[in-house]
Amino acid sequence: MAAAHKTGVYRAVLTGASGGIGAAIAKRLAPQCALLILVGRQRTALEALAESLRACDVQIVCGDLCEQHTLSAIAATVRAAGGIDLLVNNAGVSSFHAFETQDPADIRTQIETNLLAPMLLTRELLPLLGTAPAAQVVNIGSVFGSLGFPGFAAYGAAKAGLAGFSQALRRECADSTVAVRHFSPRATRTAINSAAVNAMNRELRTAEDTPDAVADAFMAFLSGTSATHTLGTAERFFVLVNKLVPGIPDKAIRKQLLQIRKYLPR
Ligand SMILES: NC(=O)c1ccc[n+]([C@@H]2O[C@H](COP(=O)([O-])OP(=O)(O)OC[C@H]3O[C@@H](n4cnc5c(N)ncnc54)[C@H](OP(=O)(O)O)[C@@H]3O)[C@@H](O)[C@H]2O)c1
Secondary structure (H helix, E strand, O other): OOOOOOOOOEEEEEEOOOOHHHHHHHHHHHHHEEEEEEEEOOHHHHHHHHHHOOOOEEEEEEOOOOOHHHHHHHHHHHHHHOOOOEEEEOOOOOOOOOHHHOOHHHHHHHHHHHHHHHHHHHHHHHHHHOOOOOEEEEEEOOHHHOOOOOOOHHHHHHHHHHHHHHHHHHHHOOOOOEEEEEEEOOOEOOOOOOHHHHHHHHHHOOOOEOHHHHHHHHHHHHHOOOOEEEOOHHHHHHHHHHHHOOHHHHHHHHHHHHHHHHHOOO
């Protein structure tokens, strides 16, 4: 039954390991791992991180997750290592732009990196995860996947898709040993956010977390059993209101639109 999560020693794949949240998760996860496979595009950053994680067998797969050969290389590394019981789909990109003038290539990158790549990697690794007595896939979403926000139409669409994928696959795998879970950070101080986004967040007084705080919350989520978690009490409330009475956030965000447009690249 998928609901039985294993705590203790993981054999894990972590994507986006070289990023702000990914590196903070890697540091906390490594002491609880027998094997940790770090995935990213920047070899030097991954090697430096691996060097700092001496607690377990750390391996690196360097490549673009939007390319099939990277997914195949991850699967081959997992097979050679004897299997995994945890996949964390954390890699992501974000682009803040007026949708009508957003470059179609940028829109594709948002969907491919934030939605298609984690779906295809999960598909690639599911048979391997399925052989573990208890395994989990954790998809890293975003509050913007549950609460549409101006300037993030493509990013929000991809993250909403990831939430839908996580829910459907969780139900599909409910009679297996693989639990599929979804963890949504709110704004976090990492390089994913442009200077414009940071300036807008300051003006709108948007609550922001540090990557360390997100990673602490992630580790607590990992050792628990809930299927989904959204960071921030206020954000969880807004997401609920948005689901039940979307007209309320429509009006609240409409009032902020002039301020948002000041920062929105066109
Ligand atoms: N920061 C926030 O405000 C925030 C809020 C909500 C949700 N999130 C989510 O949290 C996750 C981590 O984001 P972050 O804030 O830590 O961002 P970050 O610091 O920019 O890190 C992003 C990571 O994703 C990797 N990545 C991006 N595109 C890739 C590709 N095509 N192939 C392989 N790796 C790729 C990057 O690897 P390389 O550097 O090696 O290219 C990097 O390790 C993302 O899914 C993001 O959407 C972030």
